[in-house]
Amino acid sequence: MKNNNILYLFLFFGLMALVELSGGCEECKDCGIAYKESVVNMKFFNIDSLNKVNIALVEVEDSLAKVNEEIDNGNTDLIEIKTELEIQKASLEATQKDITQGKIKIEEVTGLNALQPLYFRDSTTNDSLTVFPFPLSMHTNTSTLHIEIDNRLDTLTVDYLRAEDVSNNFILIRAYDLSVGSSTYDSTKVICNKDSCLSHETTIYVYF
């Protein structure tokens, strides 16, 4: 009886050993190169265009006020012009809203020492976006970007620090403490709501 008990113990631990060995052979399904580079969020505000739109909007509103006054005085020939002015006003207001929100269409982005151009397209409308996640180089502490918008080419250099990190068993390079080194835009502003931000927690506002 004692011998049988020992035999059962051998059986039990022998099976445990088999389980342990077979478990060690599990294949890793999502192993390989991690496409998880650091990005910084960019917003673009076309202030020149906004100023032009604002001026045009004021002119249209002035014209519309005068036309309304004439119509109120009994000049019914201007009703058609009024309609046209209202359409113009609505269009300008929509453009003003888009520019204020930062909605813009970037033609192309290239980078100094980058391998290929980058294109941003809305996945559903293939149209403009308001926030653009720009990849940052993991090889250096500086990324120089050439950005083309409305046939205008500008250059923006972003400086940052880099550090290794591990997330979900992936080894990553994080960029943090971003600043704009140089720029051909009218002005830029780096928005970070903490003492120190990782790149994806940072937004760079660009005004041109």
Add this chain to the structure above:
Amino acid sequence: MKRPFTFIFSILAFWMQINAGLAQDVNGHIATDSTILVTPNPDQPGIDSLSTQILSSTESKDAFIQYGEVILDYLKLFTIPLSSEDKAEVGVGIYSRNNFGINVEGGYGAKYPEQAYKNAEYVSKGYYGRVGLNYLYKYAPGVHIYIGAKYGKSFYEDEGTYEIGSDFWGNYKDTFHRTGLQADWFEVILGSERQWKGNFYLGFQARLRMLRDYDTFQPIEVYFIPGYGRTMYKTTPALNLYIKYIIGRKIITDESGS
């Protein structure tokens, strides 16, 4: 590709382990630790109880050191065909007349886990040793159960190469290599072994390891300590299957005793 070989080896080892337990019961022959063999004599039926022969005994009842042992962990040998790890472990020990034993074990471990860091090729490898004290209980003829405690220490290194993809800037690839690493831990063990043939025993040892200290790094932590296991578990179980050779005590078998 290597996995079927490991499975076949495991089955064979498992069969040997079971067979070792069964072989002793054939015809009622029992080889015991006390070196007394009961041998049925076909010419003298019914003589089992009368013809019990004390065939030999080289064991000195007075010597403080009763016997020594050499142990090979055969379960770890099955890792050789595996692509994910290589392990080997041997041990020696001595037992006193009051069934206390001191043992020393040493081994080599290398682990190449795919899932350690998913975008990295990682290896941790090195040598380790354990020293421990056991108390052995003779549960049945040819069967031992024992408990014990051990202290283990590992000297190892780890290295890895990781790659992060970027279609825009180009992939980033870097390596790390950390040498001269050390770790130590305590263990409590529970084991059992059974006489297989002559002075050979087959046994298992269940161990509960408690990590005491190890060299840490951030953010890329050491994943595996040879001799201990994964660093994320501060307490972790383990299992050894071994074959043992007893030195200094003659064990009588059917063949030698007749």
